[in-house]
Structure formats: structure tokens, C-alpha cells
């Protein structure tokens with residue numbers, strides 16, 4: 334959803350899903366064999382991709398969603414509209430892959446829970462969309478510390 338309360342048009346959603354699928358191919362996941370790709374849309378219309386990158390010291394690994402956010406944030410981006418996520422054990426997306434709790438909280442730092450959209454996709458045409466607030470209700474964010 335954008336700042337005017339409108340959902341991203343379906344062509345935008347499909348473009349994001351395609352990018353997330355491309356990113357998923359770059360996943361480094363020798364331990365879980367669960368590959369994830371993400372595509373993050375900024376308010377300015379740029380798209381940043383990410384994949385999960387695992388590590389022999391398991392907890393050091395990073396999720397696809399946070400990879401995309403860190404790439405964008407480190408380039409100076411601060412305003413975000415939507416993220417598409419694809420993932421699973423099979424090469425073809427057999428399931429909807431949702432952001433883990435840590436990723437949802439990470440998004441909460443930078444995204445409006447009422448408008449930022451999370452798109453969990455199995456294919457370009459088969460996806461579910463939620464606001465961040467729907468997936469992380471009654472959340473804790475920067476405003477709580479003011």
C-alpha cells in the first residue's frame with residue numbers, strides 16, 4: 334500500500350515477484366536447503382533484491398528480507414512501499430514463504446505498519462498480500478521510545 338492507502342498495482346506486484354524469484358537463485362543455503370529470494374520496492378520506485386546467506390556458524394546467517402533491506406538502507410534509502418518474498422525447499426515455489434519474526438521486527442523500524450505491504454508468492458499469479466501491521470500486530474517501534 335502506498336501513502337495514499339492504495340495497494341500496489343498488480344503489474345508492480347508481478348515485477349517484484351519476478352525479481353524475488355531471480356534473487357532466490359542466488360541463495361546460499363547449504364545447511365537448510367531452504368532458498369529464499371526477496372525484492373524490496375522503495376517509495377521512489379527502486380527495487381533492491383536479496384537472498385538468504387547461511388553460515389557454518391548457523392546463527393550468523395541472514396534472511397533474504399534483511400539482506401534486501403540492508404542493501405537499500407546502506408545506499409541511503411529510508412522509505413519503502415512493499416516487499417515480495419519467495420522461498421521453499423523445492424526449486425519451484427511449492428509454499429508461501431513468510432518473513433520470520435526477526436525480519437518483521439526489522440521492517441517495523443523503517444516501515445509504516447498500516448501501509449507497507451508484504452507479498453508472499455508461490456508464482457507471479459499466485460500470491461497473498463498483507464500489511465506489515467497484519468503480520469505484526471500491536472508492535473513495538475521507534476515511536477515507543479520517544
Ligand code: THU
Nearest residue numbers: 365367369385396397431432433
Ligand atoms: N529465511 C529467510 O531468508 N527468510 C525468512 O523470513 C525465513 C527464513 C531463511 C533463513 C535460513 O537461511 C533458511 O531460510 C531456513 O530457515
